[in-house]
Amino acid sequence: MRSLSTDTMGDTTSALSRGGCESLHSSTTSSAEGLRMAQDFTHAPVLLDEVVALFSGVPSGVVIDATLGGAGHASRLLASRPDLGLMGLDRDAVARAAALTALAPFGARAVVIPSRFSVIAEVVAAGRAGDSPWPVLDGVPMGDRVVGILADLGVSSPQIDEENRGFSFSQDGPLDMRMDPSAGMTASELLDQIDEHSLISLLRDNGEDRHARRIARAILAQRPITTTAQLVEVIDRAVPRADRRRGHVASRVFQGLRIAVNDELGELDALLDASVTILSPAGRLVVISYHSGEDARVKHTMRRWAEGDCTCPPGMPCVCNSTTIGSLVGRRAVMATETEIARNPRARSARLRTFEADR
Numbered sequence: 404m405r406s407l408s409t410d411t412m413g414d415t416t417s418a419l420s421r422g423g424c425e426s427l428h429s430s431t432t433s434s435a436e437g438l439r440m441a442q443d444f445t446h447a448p449v450l451l452d453e454v455v456a457l458f459s460g461v462p463s464g465v466v467i468d469a470t471l472g473g474a475g476h477a478s479r480l481l482a483s484r485p486d487l488g489l490m491g492l493d494r495d496a497v498a499r500a501a502a503l504t505a506l507a508p509f510g511a512r513a514v515v516i517p518s519r520f521s522v523i524a525e526v527v528a529a530g531r532a533g534d535s536p537w538p539v540l541d542g543v544p545m546g547d548r549v550v551g552i553l554a555d556l557g558v559s560s561p562q563i564d565e566e567n568r569g570f571s572f573s574q575d576g577p578l579d580m581r582m583d584p585s586a587g588m589t590a591s592e593l594l595d596q597i598d599e600h601s602l603i604s605l606l607r608d609n610g611e612d613r614h615a616r617r618i619a620r621a622i623l624a625q626r627p628i629t630t631t632a633q634l635v636e637v638i639d640r641a642v643p644r645a646d647r648r649r650g651h652v653a654s655r656v657f658q659g660l661r662i663a664v665n666d667e668l669g670e671l672d673a674l675l676d677a678s679v680t681i682l683s684p685a686g687r688l689v690v691i692s693y694h695s696g697e698d699a700r701v702k703h704t705m706r707r708w709a710e711g712d713c714t715c716p717p718g719m720p721c722v723c724n725s726t727t728i729g730s731l732v733g734r735r736a737v738m739a740t741e742t743e744i745a746r747n748p749r750a751r752s753a754r755l756r757t758f759e760a761d762r
């Protein structure tokens with residue numbers, strides 16, 4: 404059995420052999436259906452002006468969009484800074500196909516790589532070594548400076564809206580939830596294998612404190628659960644009628660399952676660890692989270708980088724030789740304005756944090 408990381412780098416290499424331009428194809432999506440999904444890809448980028456402003460002062464070089472989606476952020480970034488190149492990563496073939504269309508006007512300044520962002524260090528190393536696509540500006544490969552990394556976490560609107568992907572509790576479809584439908588376990592398979600204790604923890608970690616035990620037991624009793632409608636029905640029957648308000652419980656259960664199926668927290672930890680090894684001086688890491696567990700990880704990690712692991716009493720000069728590697732850009736998370744939320748309700752839970760590497 405190959406490791407996930409070998410699979411991903413295998414994908415990357417095959418993209419290189421096709422000049423970085425992959426065709427829209429995955430093992431579970433027919434070409435025609437995939438093409439239709441890519442053409443229909445509509446996702447409103449969250450905190451777009453804020454992201455563009457945060458990268459407006461970085462030195463010239465390459466920005467990595469670790470969650471390319473339909474390239475809404477990426478294309479505005481490239482339009483705003485003609486001296487930047489872009490390497491975009493996504494593990495969803497439909498998103499990459501949509502991004503390739505959106506990025507076409509920028510030619511060789513943008514490359515699209517099929518990859519999980521947890522292996523970003525390997526992808527960048529391969530690009531810098533010339534073994535994988537790397538942005539080209541005015542006919543010359545851009546230098547190896549990575550001046551920015553953007554991670555707009557979670558799922559895109561088309562992933563949620565397409566019932567066949569199985570992310571949505573409001574539409575019936577196969578209980579899948581994989582961002583990359585060619586790899587890993589589906590949500591249905593995960594539920595087949597999970598034990599009661601782990602399922603309760605998964606539900607609790609996602610805010611479903613009150614009914615976690617009842618829901619977990621109901622799910623285990625009804626296995627196999629193969630469709631989203633079947634899961635919603637099981638949740639509904641497990642939760643008292645008064646608490647079934649507008650799908651809130653189902654939404655937390657679905658979110659918890661999605662995070663587990665895609666190992667989203669493990670992916671985020673690996674991305675954060677790798678980011679500081681990749682960023683060049685004065686480069687910026689911008690992360691947008693939509694879940695309190697993710698935002699807490701981002702906040703604590705960036706604070707540790709900015710403040711070091713200093714053990715000296717607050718207010719006293721540091722004598723413990725703790726080292727810092729950069730600074731926070733703003734102490735608090737940036738949130739969407741009411742105007743943006745009215746236009747795009749998905750922006751309501753967004754929390755954006757930025758770290759700048761030392762100059």
Ligand SMILES: C[S@@+](CC[C@H](N)C(=O)[O-])C[C@H]1O[C@@H](n2cnc3c(N)ncnc32)[C@H](O)[C@@H]1O
Nearest residue numbers: 448470472473474475476493494495519520670
């Ligand atoms: C919120 S959307 C990004 C939207 C994008 N910023 C735009 O403007 O269109 C998140 C994207 O990240 C991708 N994604 C999530 N986790 C990933 C991971 N670990 N590795 C690679 N891509 C990931 C998803 O497939 C999805 O397309």
